[in-house]
Each structure stands twice: as C-alpha cells, then as structure tokens.
Amino acid sequence: MKNRREFFHLSSLGFLSPLMSSPLLQSLRENDNKKGIVCQPEDGETFLVRENTPITIQVSKKTDSVETISICTEEIQPGNQIPVHKHLYADEFFIFLGGNGTIEINGVEFPVKSGTSGFVPRATWHSIRNIDNSAVLAFSFGYSPAGFEDFFRQIGTPKGFPFKAKPREEVLVISEKYGMVFK
DSSP, X not given: OOOHHHHHHHHHHHHXXXXXXXXXXXXXXXXXXXXXXXXXXXXXXXXXXXXXXXXXXXXXXXXXXXXXXXXXXXXXXXXXXXXXXXXXXXXXXEEEEESOEEEEETTEXXXXXXXXXXXXXXXXXXXXEEOOXXXXXXXXXXXXXXXXXXXXXXXXXXXXXXXXXXXXHHHHHHHXXXXXXXX
C-alpha cells in the first residue's frame, strides 16, 4: 500500500461490494427510471382458484419487473376459507376491503373487517375465513419479495374460461415449487 488513503479506499470497496450487489439495491437500480405503477381493477390478470374465488394480480415480478413486492386482490365467498398454510420464501401482507372474517396467525384468531390490515412473516402458519353469510370477504394482499403470485397463474383458470380445478396432487407439487406448505 502506498498510503492510508489507498488502504481505506480498497478496504471500503471490499466492505461495500456485497451491499452493492444486494437484491434491494439491484431492484432500486433496475427501477430507477420507472415512474411508478397504477393498476385499475380491470387491468390486472384475474384467475379463478375456486369456482367463485377470483384472484387478480395487479403488480407482479413477471409483468411489471418489480422484485421487491407484489399486489393482488381476492374475494372469498360466504362460508369459504383459505386453509392453514405458510410461505417459506416470502412475507405476506393484507388490507381488508369489505365483508367480515377472521385471520388466524400461529393459532391465534383475529377478527377482520373493512379497513383491517395485517402482516404475516415468512414461515408463519396462517389462514383466512369468511364468516359473513351474505357478503364476500374482499381484500388486497401481496408478497415480499415478489414472485409467489405466479402460483395463482399456475393453479388458477384465467378469467373468461370455464373453471377447471387442478388435481390436489398437482396443486401440492406447484405449492412446493413456490415454498408453500399446508398444515
């Protein structure tokens, strides 16, 4: 080393190089020139995951090149529920828009209504149930990092086509691919 300045310069490059290649900074660099994303309800990709359960993907890694977060909406019919499961690779968030239901997180049940929000860290058991006998339970939700929304593309039937449920065995294989585990 010729001097202290060169030593500090080289030391800081060694320290910063892992940070400069982090997924967050990579995403910030990639999205540098974007002006943002606004998706109207009719603009998203809608898939039926049950005969009367639409999920609309509004912001996704695949279509919008967003690595850090995805945004979707879902409507659960009266009396229906999402079974207890966990996501091994992504955190999940919820904002409830209408109806009445419950969200269970690690065995603790919480009531939800319009305006309720929630967060479920990765690898945490959770489920959602519509307890309203006359209205859908509508909510926005998403994942961080983005990517799990592709699960719905693979198990669902695109809107406009007759609903066709995938066999349970196939859903379990797709679930495993995306790090989703059912209890």
